Amino acid sequence: MMDGIKIGLEVHCQLTNLKTKLFCGCSSDYRNKEPNSNVCVICLGHPGTLPKPNKKAIEYAIMAGLALKSKINERVLFSRKNYFYVDMNKNFQISMYETKNSPPICSGGYLDISYEGKIKRIRIRRIQLEEDPARLVHIGPIDISPYTLVDYNRAGIALLEVVTEPDISTPKEARIFLQKLRSVFEHIGIFDGGLEGAMRCDANISIKEGARVEIKNISSFKEVERALNYEILRQMNLISKGEKVLRETRHWDEIRKVTISLREKEEEYDYRYFPEPDILPIHITQELIESIRLKMPELPDERAERFIKLYGIPQYDANILVSQKALADFFEECVKLFNEPKTISNWIISDLLGILNNRGLEIQETKITPIAMVEMLKMIKDGIISGKIGKIILPEIVETGKMPSQIVKEKNMIRISDEDFIRKIVEEVFMENEKAVKDALINENAINFLIGQVMKKTKGRGDPKLVNEIVRNKIKEIKLSDINDK
Secondary structure, rough: OOOOEEEEEEEEOOOOOOOOOOOOOOOOOOOOOOOOOOOOOOOOOOOOOOOOOOOOHHHHHHHHHHHHEEEEOOOEEEEEEEEEOOOOOEEEEEEEOOOEEEEEEEEEEEEEEEEOOEEEEEEEEEEEEEEEOOOOEEOOOOOOOEEEEEEHHHOOOOOEEEEOOOOOOHHHHHHHHHHHHHHHHOOOOOOOOOOOOOOEEEEEOOOOOOOEEEEEEOOOOHHHHHOOOOOOOHHHHHHHOOOOOOEEEEEEEEOEEEEEEEEEEOOOHHOOOOOOOOOOOEOOOHHHHHHHOOOOOOOHHHHHHHHHHOOOOOOHHHHHHHHHHHHHHHHHHHHHOOHHHHHHHHOOOOOOOHHHHHHOOOOOOOOOOOHHHHHHHHHHHHOOOOOOHHHHHHHHHHHHHHHHHHHHHOOOOOOEEOOOHHHHHHHHHHHOHHHHHHHHHOOOHHHHHHHHHHHHOOOOOEOOOHEEEEEEEHHHHHHHHHHHOO
């Protein structure tokens, strides 16, 4: 990665915890609805209709500003952002435009991220409210789609846009920032980042000697990182050949893993912003700001510190657990039922998250419960099943929600602690592996091999401590017998 990379993000977060859209009474629960069924004359932009701002959306924006240490502006105007495109059929979007006399709802602020063992501060330029456009459905890649379908159910959904300064230096930093921002907004209760399309990102990137390029509507953290990595290589390649990097807007094709040119980058004046004449200026009082500040919930950094102090887990564990509110909640519910925080943390981070990542799931999308997780850990602690058996049954718990006790009973996986039975298996293993037995008399690794063979014969159900003890005692007996024979 070369020096001189500057990345700024425009992050669009749907305020999914609202019940209605930003300027009308239509339900904000538009997902999985029949296309163009969750609409009214206001969100469709019919002439003569009057938008009315959602008071709760204003309060959520203030909460976001407080969480990001921003200045909450006392007088806020909505503006019309004019453009002709099928996703906004009234040909303008009601948004906010930053001027001296018309600031957005929040200005400034910052979010600290942890990167390569250091804390880096990413400054916030502004936070604003705007309405979401309609959802476009393309047939295949956007640049060769024969036509476009439009679903206006999403039109008018409240969007919170967070614009950063170009303080980000690598694609990995961008991904970490987005993960942290998601966690902050989930913790203050303004949106659910696990919903499809709830968090989208436009990334602005330039490298030394090149113009700024915008990549539009990237849908996930990993795709932001991939898109930026691709764009850096594309721009570096152009510069190395003596060509210019054009100032333009590009689309990230997630299937082909390339950016595609859409149009020349618009300037602010191209949108012909002017104050929205149908919405009066909004005055935000200090009393309202302070009342919201008093109700602010615990933020991720504060929660991580509490986890470290209260539960004695490492900083690394705490940071991973609070990266998603649902994950942190799951951890705390488990600790209430089983007071071994480090054990719980280890299993969540090392095993449960691996299963979720492989399946592309969030914990709230699965059927596992804290009760089931804790029952499994208690069974391991009590010697009813081994840790290996726990790793085998955990995916099934995640997928089905079954209790561990039910699964191990159905699959006959309960740990074998019958000494006579294990001695019988040990005898069989010793008879079948005479060379390994001879090696075991002088080689520790060969003893471990024999133990492994016993565990294999018991399908991992043999009590490891008991198997270990019986195998080693058997080796000692053979050694003594050899000495006596001599």
